[in-house]
Amino acid sequence: MSDGKYLSGEFFMSGDEACAEGAINAGCRFFAGYPITPATEIAERMSERMPEVGGTYMQMEDELASMAAILGASWGGVKAMTATSGPGFSLMMENIGLGVMLETPCVVVDIQRAGPSTGLPTLTGQGDMMQARWGSHGCYSIIALAPNSPQELYDLTITAFNLSEQYRLPVLIMSEAATGHMYEKIVIRPVSEIEITARRKPVVPPDEYLPFEPGDDLVPSMASAGSGYRLHVTGLTHDERGYPTMTAEAQSKLVRRLIDKVERNKESIIRLEEDGIDDAEVVVCSYGISARVSLIAIEQARQEGIKVGLLRLITVWPFPEDRVREIAGHIGAFVVPEINCGQISLEVERCAGGKAKTVLVPHMGGRVHDPESILEVIRQVAR
Amino acid sequence: MTTTTSTTTGARQHPLDEYLRADRLPHIWCPGCGIGLILNAFLRGLLKSGLDPDKVAVVSGIGCTGRAAGYLKLDSFHTTHGRAIPFATGLRLANPELKVVVFSGDGDLLAIGGNHFIHAARRNIDMTVICVNNFNYGMTGGQFGPTTPPTARTTTSRMGNTEASFNIPYLAEASGAVYIARWTTAQVTHLEKSITEALVKKGFSLVEVVSPCPTYYGRSNRLATGLSLMQYYRDSSITRHGISTRNAAIDFNGQITVGKFVDIYRPYLPDLRGRYNGTSA
Numbered sequence: 001m002s003d004g005k006y007l008s009g010e011f012f013m014s015g016d017e018a019c020a021e022g023a024i025n026a027g028c029r030f031f032a033g034y035p036i037t038p039a040t041e042i043a044e045r046m047s048e049r050m051p052e053v054g055g056t057y058m059q060m061e062d063e064l065a066s067m068a069a070i071l072g073a074s075w076g077g078v079k080a081m082t083a084t085s086g087p088g089f090s091l092m093m094e095n096i097g098l099g100v101m102l103e104t105p106c107v108v109v110d111i112q113r114a115g116p117s118t119g120l121p122t123l124t125g126q127g128d129m130m131q132a133r134w135g136s137h138g139c140y141s142i143i144a145l146a147p148n149s150p151q152e153l154y155d156l157t158i159t160a161f162n163l164s165e166q167y168r169l170p171v172l173i174m175s176e177a178a179t180g181h182m183y184e185k186i187v188i189r190p191v192s193e194i195e196i197t198a199r200r201k202p203v204v205p206p207d208e209y210l211p212f213e214p215g216d217d218l219v220p221s222m223a224s225a226g227s228g229y230r231l232h233v234t235g236l237t238h239d240e241r242g243y244p245t246m247t248a249e250a251q252s253k254l255v256r257r258l259i260d261k262v263e264r265n266k267e268s269i270i271r272l273e274e275d276g277i278d279d280a281e282v283v284v285c286s287y288g289i290s291a292r293v294s295l296i297a298i299e300q301a302r303q304e305g306i307k308v309g310l311l312r313l314i315t316v317w318p319f320p321e322d323r324v325r326e327i328a329g330h331i332g333a334f335v336v337p338e339i340n341c342g343q344i345s346l347e348v349e350r351c352a353g354g355k356a357k358t359v360l361v362p363h364m365g366g367r368v369h370d371p372e373s374i375l376e377v378i379r380q381v382a383r
Numbered sequence: 384m385t386t387t388t389s390t391t392t393g394a395r396q397h398p399l400d401e402y403l404r405a406d407r408l409p410h411i412w413c414p415g416c417g418i419g420l421i422l423n424a425f426l427r428g429l430l431k432s433g434l435d436p437d438k439v440a441v442v443s444g445i446g447c448t449g450r451a452a453g454y455l456k457l458d459s460f461h462t463t464h465g466r467a468i469p470f471a472t473g474l475r476l477a478n479p480e481l482k483v484v485v486f487s488g489d490g491d492l493l494a495i496g497g498n499h500f501i502h503a504a505r506r507n508i509d510m511t512v513i514c515v516n517n518f519n520y521g522m523t524g525g526q527f528g529p530t531t532p533p534t535a536r537t538t539t540s541r542m543g544n545t546e547a548s549f550n551i552p553y554l555a556e557a558s559g560a561v562y563i564a565r566w567t568t569a570q571v572t573h574l575e576k577s578i579t580e581a582l583v584k585k586g587f588s589l590v591e592v593v594s595p596c597p598t599y600y601g602r603s604n605r606l607a608t609g610l611s612l613m614q615y616y617r618d619s620s621i622t623r624h625g626i627s628t629r630n631a632a633i634d635f636n637g638q639i640t641v642g643k644f645v646d647i648y649r650p651y652l653p654d655l656r657g658r659y660n661g662t663s664a
Contacts, residue, residue, distance in 0.1 A: 030477050032469075056476045056653070061502040065469035068462065068499075072442070072473025075460065076481065080473065098463050225440040225458040225474055226481045232404065232453055234461035243407060244453060244461075 016041035022157030029055035032069035042083035063088035067095035077224030083109035097136030105164035111180035114365025124177035125365035141262035146287035162197035218261035273312035280309030296371035324351035337361035415609020417568035417594030428578030448488035465496030504558035517596035525599025532635035562588035567616035586651035
């Protein structure tokens with residue numbers, strides 16, 4: 001089942017553990033974190049597994065430090081990850097912004113619990129979805145994925161590492177306690193069969209290297225510390241040399257590119273699962289555990305003769321605006337169940353643009369939805 | 384004549400130009416500021432250390448001293464306020480070939496970054512911290528900070544600072560640092576030597592440098608020129624190697640105890656980790 005370093009085969013494990021194994025198979029060799037329910041199991045597993053694969057586990061003094069440490073590790077030339085939950089995610093916002101500005105590949109896992117503040121530490125929530133998009137100050141774009149099972153926590157952790165290297169930015173995995181603590185069968189393919197995106201290293205010698213000169217896809221190549229490039233990077237607005245440049249023009253050029261490298265490559269970033277949308281009158285648009293719970297309601301509604309489709313957001317950010325607009329043109333309503341008081345529903349409503357109704361099925365957290373509450377809304381809007 | 388080298392263009396080159404981003408000069412620091420002297424001492428100390436400059440990374444936080452990284456032609460990282468040490472921790476542990484130096488100010492390292500400072504010292508992470516202590520927040524216009532001596536005036540303590548200040552060497556020793564020295568910018572030769580020693584020391588080494596900020600701290604406290612501050616350092620510094628760090632506090636306009644206070648061995652990261660894991664660090 002395993003060659004001692006990499007697992008392969010079928011396993012019964014929690015989402016948190018699957019996430020750690022996904023990271024290892026994606027090539028992660030540095031994990032920094034701070035214990036927090038319900039993400040602690042990721043740190044525990046990484047503390048055991050990192051030394052086995054020649055990596056480093058660092059337990060930092062807080063999440064500010066954890067996020068800073070993974071950025072440092074990434075510039076040291078190593079793939080790096082941290083994992084946390086809401087309170088820690090709030091602290092990480094500062095250096096997620098630095099990661100965006102320095103264009104630093106890394107993965108941040110948020111196993112969401114119910115907030116605000118300490119909230120319900122052991123119980124599930126999806127209240128950090130907008131924070132994932134907008135939580136650090138300033139304008140930027142980000143990539144966030146929402147797994148709906150331990151299997152997907154494994155698979156999407158690998159995807160997250162690949163996207164982070166391809167587009168050079170922190171990629172967020174927005175899971176939740178219900179999935180992180182869920183035990184299920186997961187299938188791990190041999191590591192040799194896994195597609196891995198390598199870091200794009202500079203192809204020019206140090207004296208010709210500009211650390212922030214973008215390629216055709218707007219992404220620059222990345223030298224690591226100690227490789228003789230003697231690069232300078234700064235969280236200040238900078239030019240292609242990486243030098244601070246305090247002008248509105250430099251700001252416009254840099255920030256537009258940071259946004260465009262995500263937005264213009266949306267088509268290849270966005271992953272959706274769709275079912276029965278073509279002839280649907282109602283589409284349930286959801287993500288993570290809430291999309292999974294919705295399946296029960298959808299099944300029941302179909303038995304009652306209602307034409308219901310499913311649009312599951314595997315990629316939540318960048319938001320699949322085009323697809324939602326398209327669907328809005330030929331359905332009556334979107335139903336959006338999420339374990340918060342309305343976050344992704346706002347995006348759905350914005351993109352539906354009045355062409356289709358958007359009805360939120362909120363939940364304040366602590367449990368997943370009762371499928372009956374989703375079914376009830378489907379029935380109402382189908383009338 | 385000063386030491387110069389002629390180039391093909393005939394331009395005079397500073398002997399440290401190879402290690403400076405000359406295309407970024409002049410720097411942003413005020414006339415009379417001590418950071419330039421310390422940067423110079425750092426580079427001279429680095430060259431004497433025998434370390435390969437391609438394998439040295441400098442990490443800074445935010446503030447006047449935080450800008451130092453941007454002038455060094457080394458791998459250099461200008462990070463977020465207070466987070467230079469954890470960023471450097473990741474860098475150091477990810478790449479065992481690197482010598483990592485944190486070059487930052489007292490506010491950055493000991494106020495907003497204070498927690499990271501004590502934990503890095505506790506872990507005895509292999510890195511060198513150069514802490515430029517100018518007794519106030521210079522970049523924002525001279526407010527009091529964690530090292531401002533009691534009674535000193537700043538723009539947020541017009542009547543005199545009512546808070547106690549950190550004695551940095553004492554804090555570092557209690558937290559676990561294995562090398563601790565303090566100098567002022569009036570003792571650059573000693574400073575240079577301590578920087579070399581700190582750079583080759585394994586574990587968490589700290590060099591505190593008391594440095595003039597005439598524009599803000601000096602002006603608020605009747606030491607309005609770099610020269611008057613340097614005069615004060617020269618007149619009031621007392622070298623006491625090996626003194627108990629407990630007795631190294633700096634009072635307002637008082638005596639400044641300088642010297643090498645701590646130089647010990649303690650197992651450090653990542654070497655210690657390697658021994659537990661049976662892998663080399």
